[in-house]
Amino acid sequence: MSTWTLKSKPPHDWFICLDIDPYFDHEHDTVRIFEHGFTRPIPLKERDILVTVHFNWDVENPEFTIRSPEDLTTEEIGQANKSLARIFGTNLDLRPFYDQACKDPVLAPLMTEYYGLKRMSRATLLDDIINRIIQMRLSHKPTAKKMVYKVRERYGTHLIHEGQTIPAWPRAFQLAKAQPARIRELGPTLRKGEYITDLARDILAGEINLEWLDSIADPLIFFSKISDIRGIGPTSAQDLMLFCPRTDAAFPSNKQKGMEKGLRRWIILSYGGDPEKTSEHEFSKMIEKWRGYEAAGIEFLFVNWIVSNLREKQNE
Numbered sequence: 001m002s003t004w005t006l007k008s009k010p011p012h013d014w015f016i017c018l019d020i021d022p023y024f025d026h027e028h029d030t031v032r033i034f035e036h037g038f039t040r041p042i043p044l045k046e047r048d049i050l051v052t053v054h055f056n057w058d059v060e061n062p063e064f065t066i067r068s069p070e071d072l073t074t075e076e077i078g079q080a081n082k083s084l085a086r087i088f089g090t091n092l093d094l095r096p097f098y099d100q101a102c103k104d105p106v107l108a109p110l111m112t113e114y115y116g117l118k119r120m121s122r123a124t125l126l127d128d129i130i131n132r133i134i135q136m137r138l139s140h141k142p143t144a145k146k147m148v149y150k151v152r153e154r155y156g157t158h159l160i161h162e163g164q165t166i167p168a169w170p171r172a173f174q175l176a177k178a179q180p181a182r183i184r185e186l187g188p189t190l191r192k193g194e195y196i197t198d199l200a201r202d203i204l205a206g207e208i209n210l211e212w213l214d215s216i217a218d219p220l221i222f223f224s225k226i227s228d229i230r231g232i233g234p235t236s237a238q239d240l241m242l243f244c245p246r247t248d249a250a251f252p253s254n255k256q257k258g259m260e261k262g263l264r265r266w267i268i269l270s271y272g273g274d275p276e277k278t279s280e281h282e283f284s285k286m287i288e289k290w291r292g293y294e295a296a297g298i299e300f301l302f303v304n305w306i307v308s309n310l311r312e313k314q315n316e
Contacts, residue, residue, distance in 0.1 A: 002072040008090035012062035013116025014055040023120040026149035041168035044079045048157045048168035059116040089118035097293035104289040110300040119299040121243035125214045127169040147187035175200035195231030219250040249294035
């Protein structure tokens with residue numbers, strides 16, 4: 001068994017995330033996570049492992065304790081920490097963002113209510129892309145999550161935790177052998193199966209480098225390059241940008257039939273503007289206090305939307 005700690009840059013209140021269902025996968029029960037820790041597969045260079053993670057409750061001195069049933073080398077722990085840092089956002093420093101946006105009329109109250117929020121991602125950009133492709137255009141999210149799980153179950157490595165099997169997220173070499181028709185049997189459309197297998201084969205052929213994409217400094221370049229991947233449209237490209245290990249993002253205009261779509265529309269409406277009449281300059285002024293922290297800012301809006309919907313359902 002191996003046990004180690006991973007510090008996060010404060011402030012960080014990971015327990016806020018337990019209310020955000022899209023952050024978690026089919027096998028996760030957030031009540032159980034609160035009591036027993038967050039168990040999930042982690043990719044190392046040569047293999048997959050399971051880890052269970054506990055948060056220390058300290059927003060100003062945040063720290064995660066990680067346990068693996070396997071005896072890991074120092075190098076393997078370093079590999080695991082790379083994935084864990086991406087999942088939890090431990091390297092994201094939002095302290096300048098709190099100072100910068102403290103007078104923003106929309107974000108300031110949310111930053112107080114959700115103080116310490118950091119978005120969660122999956123261990124790799126490939127995991128996030130697979131998750132996004134399978135779930136897109138599916139409104140019933142439990143069903144969508146089950147489809148993702150079935151793909152992991154068929155093509156990923158099977159790992160055992162407390163007598164239960166948890167499938168790892170499949171790697172490119174595992175998906176490259178898959179047939180779209182076989183993926184279709186698990187629920188996703190045949191076209192989605194083609195998107196996934198084509199992406200896996202392009203990665204193995206060296207035509208797509210997801211590690212390079214994940215580290216691109218300019219968010220507009222990231223948006224442009226990831227939009228070139230078959231199956232990823234403007235909305236998916238923007239969403240995937242928010243999962244990268246970065247604080248900034250870009251919200252390019254996405255007008256369809258003269259109507260603004262996507263994140264830009266949502267942001268403009270949040271500030272009381274008209275998405276169809278807001279100019280580029282006016283939009284830039286709206287989010288000027290987000291500059292350099294656009295990914296963090298939109299996450300506060302997203303989490304508030306999720307929590308507000310939960311409260312409405314509880315009050316019905």
